[in-house]
Amino acid sequence: MEKIEMKRRDFVKVLGLASGGLLFGCNVSADKVVVNTLENGISFVPNLFIQLQKDGKLTIVVARSEMGQGIRTSMASAIAEDLEADWKYVTVQQATGDSKFGNQNTDGSRSIRTLLKPMRKMGAMARTILEQAAAKKWNIPVSNCKAENHFVKNSTTGEEIFFGDLVEEAKTIAIPSDENIILKDKKEFKYIGKKVIRGIDMEDFLHGKANYGLDARLPNMKFASIARSPVTFGSVKSYDTSETVEIDGVEQVVQLDRLIPPAGQFFGMLGGVAVIANNTWSAFQGKNNLNIEWESGLNKTYDSEKFKEKLIGRIQNKSKVVPPFKGNVDKAFENADKVIEATYTMPHLVHAPMEVPNALAWVRDGKCDVWAPVQDPQTVRAEIAHFFGFAIEDITINVMMLGGAFGRKSKSDFVVEAVALSQKINAPVQVVWTREDDIQHSFYHAQNAQYLKGSLDKKGKVTGWLHRVAFPSITSSFKPMSNYIAGFELGMGFTNNPYDIENIQIENAKAESHLRIGWLRSVSNIISGFGINSFVDELAMVSGKDAIDFRLDLLGKDKAPTEKSPHPFNVARLKNVLLEAKKLSKWGRELPEGHGLGVAIHYSFYSYVATVVEVSVKSEKVKVENIYSVLDCGMYVNRDAVINQMEGAAIFGMSITMFGKISTKDGVVEQSNFHDYQMTRMIDAPNIHVHLVDNEEDPTGVGEPGVPPVSAAITNAIFNASGKRVRSLPLSDHGMV
Amino acid sequence: MQTLTINGQDYQVDAPESMPLLWAIRDLIGLTGTKFGCGVAQCGACSIMIDGAVVRSCSTMVSQAIGKNITTIEGTSASLEALRQAWRNNSVPQCGYCQSGQLISAAELLDTNNNPTDEDIDNAMSGNICRCGTYVRIKKAIKEAVELKKQV
Ligand code: FES
Numbered sequence: 094m095e096k097i098e099m100k101r102r103d104f105v106k107v108l109g110l111a112s113g114g115l116l117f118g119c120n121v122s123a124d125k126v127v128v129n130t131l132e133n134g135i136s137f138v139p140n141l142f143i144q145l146q147k148d149g150k151l152t153i154v155v156a157r158s159e160m161g162q163g164i165r166t167s168m169a170s171a172i173a174e175d176l177e178a179d180w181k182y183v184t185v186q187q188a189t190g191d192s193k194f195g196n197q198n199t200d201g202s203r204s205i206r207t208l209l210k211p212m213r214k215m216g217a218m219a220r221t222i223l224e225q226a227a228a229k230k231w232n233i234p235v236s237n238c239k240a241e242n243h244f245v246k247n248s249t250t251g252e253e254i255f256f257g258d259l260v261e262e263a264k265t266i267a268i269p270s271d272e273n274i275i276l277k278d279k280k281e282f283k284y285i286g287k288k289v290i291r292g293i294d295m296e297d298f299l300h301g302k303a304n305y306g307l308d309a310r311l312p313n314m315k316f317a318s319i320a321r322s323p324v325t326f327g328s329v330k331s332y333d334t335s336e337t338v339e340i341d342g343v344e345q346v347v348q349l350d351r352l353i354p355p356a357g358q359f360f361g362m363l364g365g366v367a368v369i370a371n372n373t374w375s376a377f378q379g380k381n382n383l384n385i386e387w388e389s390g391l392n393k394t395y396d397s398e399k400f401k402e403k404l405i406g407r408i409q410n411k412s413k414v415v416p417p418f419k420g421n422v423d424k425a426f427e428n429a430d431k432v433i434e435a436t437y438t439m440p441h442l443v444h445a446p447m448e449v450p451n452a453l454a455w456v457r458d459g460k461c462d463v464w465a466p467v468q469d470p471q472t473v474r475a476e477i478a479h480f481f482g483f484a485i486e487d488i489t490i491n492v493m494m495l496g497g498a499f500g501r502k503s504k505s506d507f508v509v510e511a512v513a514l515s516q517k518i519n520a521p522v523q524v525v526w527t528r529e530d531d532i533q534h535s536f537y538h539a540q541n542a543q544y545l546k547g548s549l550d551k552k553g554k555v556t557g558w559l560h561r562v563a564f565p566s567i568t569s570s571f572k573p574m575s576n577y578i579a580g581f582e583l584g585m586g587f588t589n590n591p592y593d594i595e596n597i598q599i600e601n602a603k604a605e606s607h608l609r610i611g612w613l614r615s616v617s618n619i620i621s622g623f624g625i626n627s628f629v630d631e632l633a634m635v636s637g638k639d640a641i642d643f644r645l646d647l648l649g650k651d652k653a654p655t656e657k658s659p660h661p662f663n664v665a666r667l668k669n670v671l672l673e674a675k676k677l678s679k680w681g682r683e684l685p686e687g688h689g690l691g692v693a694i695h696y697s698f699y700s701y702v703a704t705v706v707e708v709s710v711k712s713e714k715v716k717v718e719n720i721y722s723v724l725d726c727g728m729y730v731n732r733d734a735v736i737n738q739m740e741g742a743a744i745f746g747m748s749i750t751m752f753g754k755i756s757t758k759d760g761v762v763e764q765s766n767f768h769d770y771q772m773t774r775m776i777d778a779p780n781i782h783v784h785l786v787d788n789e790e791d792p793t794g795v796g797e798p799g800v801p802p803v804s805a806a807i808t809n810a811i812f813n814a815s816g817k818r819v820r821s822l823p824l825s826d827h828g829m830v
Numbered sequence: 831m832q833t834l835t836i837n838g839q840d841y842q843v844d845a846p847e848s849m850p851l852l853w854a855i856r857d858l859i860g861l862t863g864t865k866f867g868c869g870v871a872q873c874g875a876c877s878i879m880i881d882g883a884v885v886r887s888c889s890t891m892v893s894q895a896i897g898k899n900i901t902t903i904e905g906t907s908a909s910l911e912a913l914r915q916a917w918r919n920n921s922v923p924q925c926g927y928c929q930s931g932q933l934i935s936a937a938e939l940l941d942t943n944n945n946p947t948d949e950d951i952d953n954a955m956s957g958n959i960c961r962c963g964t965y966v967r968i969k970k971a972i973k974e975a976v977e978l979k980k981q982v
């Protein structure tokens with residue numbers, strides 16, 4: 094391990110903490126914790142810091158991005174739990190992007206999954222030190238000292254010492270060995286799994302004081318708006334600025350070349366023409382007034398409707414077989430009593446986080462400072478070093494609050510743009526995307542088509558399952574000409590199909606990309622969740638069985654998990670969420686005229702979800718009345734935040750199902766703002782009922798697993814209500830909303 | 831130079847002629863609680879009140895606010911305080927970005943309606959998008975705020 098040269102005061106400075114107080118530096122990785130008080134030199138690289146001050150203030154430096162999932166509150170409460178801290182003293186400071194904080198990438202629903210145990214251990218370690226400090230001060234055995242709510246109590250005399258008053262003493266205590274660190278019993282939890290009284294950022298949210306990327310301000314900063322080629326990867330042929338420079342507030346116009354990322358990493362930037370102004374509005378106006386002639390390039394023929402037909406055509410024929418396969422599907426189809434087949438499609442989608450992409454950069458004296466809402470600050474840093482030649486240590490990424498992200502803000506093209514501009518104009522500059530820019534120049538969720546074929550025997554048992562899928566891969570954004578789906582994408586519900594079927598075959602047909610393709614909340618689980626849950630429903634209907642009983646049967650017997658994985662798939666847990674959803678939704682109850690129930694289940698990010706939806710269909714129009722969702726994510730920290738995420742996932746899934754569609758003509762995205770890329774609003778919002786399964790399993794994903802079952806649960810409910818089977822989304826294409 | 835009165839305080843601004851209030855408030859005056867979401871009166875993130883009525887500041891000219899009282903999320907009122915308390919009680923925000931606009935729209939509703947029905951709430955709030963999907967909580971919190979306000 095790298096020897097650390099920095100001293101305590103250096104850390105205090107780098108972290109921007111107040112001086113004085115007791116500082117813990119810890120190296121927290123998924124399975125172990127190394128800690129020291131940083132009073133003397135240390136022999137490890139800390140990636141998490143906790144500071145206790147004499148007034149009792151406890152600061153936790155959090156190195157994950159806040160994008161609405163409550164991560165700052167969750168991480169702080171995990172540490173506060175085992176430290177026996179009083180929540181009113183806890184504050185959180187956001188870490189800058191720096192390798193000393195370990196992996197800071199916030200995606201894949203993994204923060205709590207990997208960090209809960211180490212963080213709890215960290216808290217327990219600090220608590221043990223404080224108890225030992227009290228023991229030393231009172232000169233009594235440590236077994237008589239018990240920390241409770243920011244005080245250590247002498248169990249013989251009942252005397253108490255405030256945590257803050259133990260700071261000096263604690264600096265003299267040696268780090269306790271692992272066997273002396275005892276985690277709290279689950280029964281004594283005050284924060285983990287409980288409703289947290291006050292989210293760390295609540296008051297800021299309520300008073301407009303939270304600092305999002307877009308709120309970053311520097312003296313004399315400039316604002317920039319960039320015109321990018323309407324067709325992906327087109328370039329500027331010529332441009333005329335005469336109507337732009339007329340605009341009050343516009344200062345200059347700068348051309349930016351496209352930066353192409355090296356194979357396999359980074360995001361680069363699209364390039365275009367940037368208007369620099371002394372306020373955002375003038376920059377926007379200046380951009381609108383540019384007259385640009387574009388060289389559209391190869392993607393100008395991309396018509397997403399035609400491409401959809403092409404994909405549908407391809408998946409009707411035998412395609413590339415991907416492992417694992419089981420048995421012999423052709424035989425199963427030959428010997429079947431009934432064979433059914435169906436084709437499903439979904440269009441491109443875009444994240445449209447409420448806060449548009451933006452970044453403020455200031456390049457000066459060979460250094461580069463960035464203030465931006467980013468999910469993955471370390472990659473941003475590496476990318477800036479790559480394109481602009483700064484030494485890594487001369488780049489600072491100040492991670493601002495994220496006004497939503499859903500995967501968009503882990504692609505750092507908007508930061509690269511700001512750095513390029515700041516370097517060119519020698520001033521701090523904030524690049525602000527308009528909503529139109531966001532909708533028209535994103536990294537899109539892939540348009541897709543799936544063909545499923547299944548066979549049933551005389552008893553209605555499923556004997557064969559063929560699943561053919563085609564969509565442009567995320568890999569195409571990193572390696573041009575990647576025309577097949579990557580293994581990690583197929584692993585999101587396709588190749589790890591949970592059903593116990595004797596003969597299974599998965600095939601992947603070719604799909605070229607003509608837009609930048611990227612990941613969007615839940616990624617290709619959205620596709621598999623829709624296709625598989627729709628088709629299982631069709632099989633159930635043909636076999637004449639109840640949709641839930643049919644699924645329980647198809648999942649097969651409980652088995653001991655066999656997968657080599659830190660969180661092996663356990664079919665019993667999937668069946669359990671389904672049964673819980675049955676209960677929660679009162680499945681089978683009598684429904685009002687025109688109402689229907691639909692169900693879907695999905696396993697993703699190691700979590701298990703079942704969703705039941707109640708819709709009403711009146712004169713062909715669909716209204717979602719109720720959504721019942723059950724989540725098994727193992728142990729969870731902030732109960733209420735998890736429920737909030739599931740409610741949000743239900744709405745996100747609804748938006749996809751009802752309206753979600755990005756289409757192109759002549760290579761240009763046809764949608765531009767919320768009037769034509771619509772999302773669910775209050776008036777359409779259903780009642781949402783969430784149940785969390787309580788168990789002692791390791792924590793798994795929360796932010797994403799709620800989305801994948803929603804679409805099929807809705808379309809299955811529509812079938813139940815009206816007999817109409819919807820196989821292509823969104824519903825707005827069918828005049829159903 | 832124009833004078834804008836925001837939350838009871840006067841600010842001198844020199845705004846370009848066509849500039850909407852949103853940008854005068856955010857970029858010229860520096861009050862960043864009012865948010866940009868769409869720029870075309872579709873999302874409600876930029877909601878403010880002018881003399882007690884909600885407007886989308888991205889689509890309202892500076893001239894329309896001269897000599898009037900502007901309330902932003904940095905301000906206060908009996909309705910806003912009741913709503914804040916209800917928002918806390920129900921842990922409404924996720925990313926928080928839309929919440930300035932949500933609170934302002936809800937404040938107008940509470941100012942003008944002592945007993946809003948579900949339908950009143952839907953109508954008052956459907957101009958405000960929450961991409962994180964906190965609608966269920968917003969609705970519950972508004973109902974709670976109505977009761978809280980009656981108690982004071
Ligand atoms: S920014 Fe004004 S309504 Fe969206």
Ligand code: FES
Nearest residue numbers: 926928960961962
């Ligand atoms: S809380 Fe994120 S957009 Fe509403």
